[in-house]
Amino acid sequence: MALVVLLFDAQFKFQPSLTGSMQLKEELSVERTAALFSYETARYQLSGRDFSRQFYHVYSSRLKAVEERLRAAAAEKWGGVAVVAVSELDEERAECAVIGTLFKQQQLKPSILKEISEEHNLMPQPPRERFISDSDHLILEDEGARIRLEGNIDPQQYVNGVVCAVVGREEVSGKFKVRDVCFPDLPPQTVDRPIPDNDSYVLLVSGLGLEASGNLFPAQLLVDLVTGQLGSEEEQTEMAAVTRVIVAGNSLSASSRDSQFLKRAAYLTSDVAGQSAAAVRSLDELLQQLTASCDLDLMPGEFDPTNHLLPQRPMHPCLLPKAAAYRTFHGVTNPYQAVVGGRRLLGSSGQNVHDLYRYSACDDPLTCLERLLTWGHLCPTAPDTLTCYPYYDKDPFTIDQCPDLLFAGNQTKFATKMCRGSQGQRVRLLCLPEFHRTATCALVNLRTLGVRRITLGSALTQNGEEAQPEK
Amino acid sequence: MGTDSRKIQEELQFLLEEDNRVITYKFVSANFGIHVNDAKRQLQSLLGACRGRGDDAITATFYLSGLSEEEEDCVAQKSLVVSEDQLTAARSSLTSVTSEHVFSVQRHRVRDTNVLYGADLQERQADPAAFNSHGAITNVRAERLSEAELLKARQVTLPAAPAPAQPAKRPAAPAPAAKKEPSAAADEQPSSESPANKQKSKEDDHNKAEAAEKGKSAGKSSGKGSGNIASMFAKANTEKKTVKSPPKKAAGGGMMASFLKKGADQKPSSESTNASAPAAAAAAAPAKSTPPPVKSEPSEADKTETVRFGAKKGAGGGAKGARGGSARGKRQRKGDSGGSEPAKQRRRIQVASDSSESSDDDGGREEPDPEPEPAPPPVSDGEEDAQPTQQHGKRKRKLVTKTFVDDDGFMVTKKEYESCSGSDSEEPAAKNSAPAREKPAAPAPAAPEPAKPSKPKEAAHHKVKQAGIMSFFKKK
Numbered sequence: 001m002a003l004v005v006l007l008f009d010a011q012f013k014f015q016p017s018l019t020g021s022m023q024l025k026e027e028l029s030v031e032r033t034a035a036l037f038s039y040e041t042a043r044y045q046l047s048g049r050d051f052s053r054q055f056y057h058v059y060s061s062r063l064k065a066v067e068e069r070l071r072a073a074a075a076e077k078w079g080g081v082a083v084v085a086v087s088e089l090d091e092e093r094a095e096c097a098v099i100g101t102l103f104k105q106q107q108l109k110p111s112i113l114k115e116i117s118e119e120h121n122l123m124p125q126p127p128r129e130r131f132i133s134d135s136d137h138l139i140l141e142d143e144g145a146r147i148r149l150e151g152n153i154d155p156q157q158y159v160n161g162v163v164c165a166v167v168g169r170e171e172v173s174g175k176f177k178v179r180d181v182c183f184p185d186l187p188p189q190t191v192d193r194p195i196p197d198n199d200s201y202v203l204l205v206s207g208l209g210l211e212a213s214g215n216l217f218p219a220q221l222l223v224d225l226v227t228g229q230l231g232s233e234e235e236q237t238e239m240a241a242v243t244r245v246i247v248a249g250n251s252l253s254a255s256s257r258d259s260q261f262l263k264r265a266a267y268l269t270s271d272v273a274g275q276s277a278a279a280v281r282s283l284d285e286l287l288q289q290l291t292a293s294c295d296l297d298l299m300p301g302e303f304d305p306t307n308h309l310l311p312q313r314p315m316h317p318c319l320l321p322k323a324a325a326y327r328t329f330h331g332v333t334n335p336y337q338a339v340v341g342g343r344r345l346l347g348s349s350g351q352n353v354h355d356l357y358r359y360s361a362c363d364d365p366l367t368c369l370e371r372l373l374t375w376g377h378l379c380p381t382a383p384d385t386l387t388c389y390p391y392y393d394k395d396p397f398t399i400d401q402c403p404d405l406l407f408a409g410n411q412t413k414f415a416t417k418m419c420r421g422s423q424g425q426r427v428r429l430l431c432l433p434e435f436h437r438t439a440t441c442a443l444v445n446l447r448t449l450g451v452r453r454i455t456l457g458s459a460l461t462q463n464g465e466e467a468q469p470e471k
Numbered sequence: 472m473g474t475d476s477r478k479i480q481e482e483l484q485f486l487l488e489e490d491n492r493v494i495t496y497k498f499v500s501a502n503f504g505i506h507v508n509d510a511k512r513q514l515q516s517l518l519g520a521c522r523g524r525g526d527d528a529i530t531a532t533f534y535l536s537g538l539s540e541e542e543e544d545c546v547a548q549k550s551l552v553v554s555e556d557q558l559t560a561a562r563s564s565l566t567s568v569t570s571e572h573v574f575s576v577q578r579h580r581v582r583d584t585n586v587l588y589g590a591d592l593q594e595r596q597a598d599p600a601a602f603n604s605h606g607a608i609t610n611v612r613a614e615r616l617s618e619a620e621l622l623k624a625r626q627v628t629l630p631a632a633p634a635p636a637q638p639a640k641r642p643a644a645p646a647p648a649a650k651k652e653p654s655a656a657a658d659e660q661p662s663s664e665s666p667a668n669k670q671k672s673k674e675d676d677h678n679k680a681e682a683a684e685k686g687k688s689a690g691k692s693s694g695k696g697s698g699n700i701a702s703m704f705a706k707a708n709t710e711k712k713t714v715k716s717p718p719k720k721a722a723g724g725g726m727m728a729s730f731l732k733k734g735a736d737q738k739p740s741s742e743s744t745n746a747s748a749p750a751a752a753a754a755a756a757p758a759k760s761t762p763p764p765v766k767s768e769p770s771e772a773d774k775t776e777t778v779r780f781g782a783k784k785g786a787g788g789g790a791k792g793a794r795g796g797s798a799r800g801k802r803q804r805k806g807d808s809g810g811s812e813p814a815k816q817r818r819r820i821q822v823a824s825d826s827s828e829s830s831d832d833d834g835g836r837e838e839p840d841p842e843p844e845p846a847p848p849p850v851s852d853g854e855e856d857a858q859p860t861q862q863h864g865k866r867k868r869k870l871v872t873k874t875f876v877d878d879d880g881f882m883v884t885k886k887e888y889e890s891c892s893g894s895d896s897e898e899p900a901a902k903n904s905a906p907a908r909e910k911p912a913a914p915a916p917a918a919p920e921p922a923k924p925s926k927p928k929e930a931a932h933h934k935v936k937q938a939g940i941m942s943f944f945k946k947k
Contacts, residue, residue: 027506032610217584225550228608229497229507230534232570236508236607285596289603293610317624322599325621328613416545443548451545458584459557460532 035243035341044311044333062395069184100142151178156361161380186421206248206409209436218439248409249301249349287323301349309387341446347407366415493590537565
C-alpha cells in the first residue's frame, strides 16, 4: 500500500479531492486567512442627542464640504466660466456657473400638511410607491438665494439634496436656463495600504429576513458553507480565504416587528412571546455559528431593532448574546465604511437607494448606486425624506474618500458593475438582493475586485421544480 | 480506523432503520466526533452498502456546487442540495462542478428542506459550538471573550449625555438631588439588566454611606415612572421653594408615585379642578420633607389610601414645623394651632388644590392675608367663617356678593365675607370641603375622603367662575 504523505501548512491552498478510497488520511484543516482591517465608522457614530437643531446646518455643511471640489471640477469642465452666487445673477450676464444644492419641488411628496388634511375631510393621500410626477421641477439653492432651473436638466434624474454646479444663463422670466451640470470629481483612491498578493474574499449578504418561524435552511446552508462544513476540500479551502462576512441589514424580517403586538393589552399577550424576540433568538443562533469561525460585521437595517434615523447605531451586543460572546463579532453602523485587506468598503443597508428609487425616475438599483457615486453623496435625500440626525458642523454622508467597493443591501436583484473615475479610480458597485427571497449572496475578491454570485438552493421535489426561488 | 469505521457504519445502520432518522453528514460528524469530510465518506459508504443490499427504501440527498454560466461582470456559483433523482439534471446546469457529496441519508423521501433543517435542530441547539467544531476551517482569532470583556461590551452605553434628560425633570435641583438624578437616570436608561444592576449596585454602595439619600434614591427610582409629574412639580415649585432641601424634592418624586395612584382614583372626582389631581400629587409631595417617612409612605401607599393619608399627616406635621419662609409653611403654621387631624387633612387638600397655580398662589395668598385681617368680619358670617378661620389661619375672608332666590321668590343680592385662600378656583373648593369635614369631627380619614373628593369637585365647579372674577378685583 502506497502511503502518500501530503504536506500541510498554514497557507495551504489546494488539494485534489479524494474519492474516499484512501484509508489513512490527514483531514483537511485550513487556517482562515487573516486580513488587515480597520473600521472607519467613527464618522457615523452619533455623538450627541440634540434634536433641537434645524436641518439647515446639514445642508450648509454639505455644500461647504463639496464646494472646493465643485469649483475645481467646474473650472476644468467649462473653462473660464465665472462662478457666481445666485443672488448675483442677472439677465445681462453672459454665461455663468452657479454652485448650490438642488431642491426638487414635488407635488406628490408626502407632506405632513397633507396628512392632516384628513381632519378637513379631504381625501387622504393614497399610499404610493413612487412620488414622481411630470410637474416636478428643480430649484438650485445656495447660501443666499434660490433660482428655478430649466433647460438641459431633467428633474426626474435628480433628487433633493444633490450638490452640483450648473452653467447657463438667467432668463427674462427669472429662471435659470441650464446648459450643463457638473458634479464633484471622485476623490483619488488612496492606495497606501498593501493589497494582498493572495486571493482573499469578503462575503456580503443582506436581508436574511429571519422571522419567528421561517425557513432557515438556505441561511444554514450559507453558514455551513462559510464555516467549512459543506463542500469538497477544494471548496473548503476556498472558503477559508473568506476573511470577513458582512451582513448588510435587515437580518430580521419586516414581519417580526412587533407593532401590532405592542398595541394589544398586556394581559392578552402575557403567554405569547414577542415575534421579534423569537426572531432575534434564531438570528443569534445562526450568527453564533458564523462568529465561531469568521469575523462578522453586522449592519443594522430598516427592520432591525435599532434606531431608525440614519446613521443607524450598531445592534446592541445584548440582543445577540451567543454571537457577541466571540471576539469576531462586530456590530457596525449603517452606513458602513472600513478598510479590509487593502480595500476601502463603503456601503449601506439600502435605505438610501430605496429613497432614490422613490423620488426619481431611476428604476435600476445599480444606476441609483452609480448616481450616488457620481454625486459624491451617500444619502442626498437625507434629511428631507430619509430621516437623519440634525448634524451641526458636518455631513458624514459625503463621499470624500473614494471607496473600492460601494454596496447597497436589500435590493430587488443582484447587480454589479465596475465604475471608473476620471483619475483612473476603479470602484466596484454592488447591489445585494434580499437573501430571504433570493438566497443569493456575493463573494468579493479583495485582490481583483471580482465578484462571485453564490446562489444557494435545493431541488427536492419529484418533478424537478426548484424548491427555492432562483436568481 | 477500519474497525471504527465498521462500528460507525453499524450505528448508522441502526439509526437509519430503527430510529428512522434523517442522518446528515453533520450529525455523523458531531455524533462520532469525526471530521466532516470523514463523515461524508461514511455516509457515502453507508449509502453504498444499502444500495448493495438492494434496499430501495433508502434515499439520499446530495450537495452539489459549481460554477454556472458567467454573467456580465461576475461569476455565478450555485450551491444546491438535491435529491438523488435531480442530481443529473442539476449537474448538467453547472459548467463545472466543484463539490459533490452526500448530504443526508434517510429512509423516506425528503420533499422539503425543513425536514433537513429540522433533523439536526436539537443537537445543534444543545451544543452549537461542539456541533460545528469538526469543520475544515479553523480560526485562531475566533475565541470567546473573557467575562470581563463581555460585561464591558454589554455595558456599552451610547455616548449621548444624560444631561438633556435632566432639565426636563429638575431644573432647579440642588446638588445632591442633581447627583441623585443622573444616578437614577443612568439606572433607568441602560436596557440590559446586568449593567443596570451593576450601576445600581455601585450607586447603592455609594449611597450606603448616606443612609438618608439611599431611601431617597429608592423613592425616586420608584417615582421615576411618573417623571412627567415630577417635571410639572419641578416647574410648579421652582418659584415657591427656592432652597428646599433636596430630600423634600426627591421625596416628592417618591411620593408622587404613590400619590399618582390615588390621583388616578380621584381623577373623575377632581377633574374639574384643572388638573389639580396630578398637581395635587406634585404639591402634596413636598409636604413631606423628611426622607424616612417618605420612604415608608410609598410602601404604605399600597395598603389603603386612608392609612397613607394618616402617615402623610404624621410626616406632614413634623415637616411643616421644620419648614419656614414659604407661604405654605406660613399657612400651615398658622393653622397648626388647632393641630387636629381634620385640619391637616384640610391643609392637604388646600395644598393640593393650590398647587395648580402655585406661583399665583404664592402671590395671591400673601396679599389676601393682610387684607381680610384688617377687614372686620361681619357677625352674620362669623359662624360660617369662624370655624374655618379658627382651624386655618391661612384662610382669608373676601367680600363676595351672593345672589340667591329667597322664599318669596325674590332675587336677593347680599354682600358677605367668605373665607377663602388666595387662589381663585381652589379656595372655594377648599373652603367648602373644610366645613364639610368638620362635621365628622372624628378624624376618621376614611370619612372625609369620600366627602373630600366630591366636595372639591362640586365646590370648585361653580365657585371657579365667580371667585375668579372677585379675587381679580380684590387684589386691586
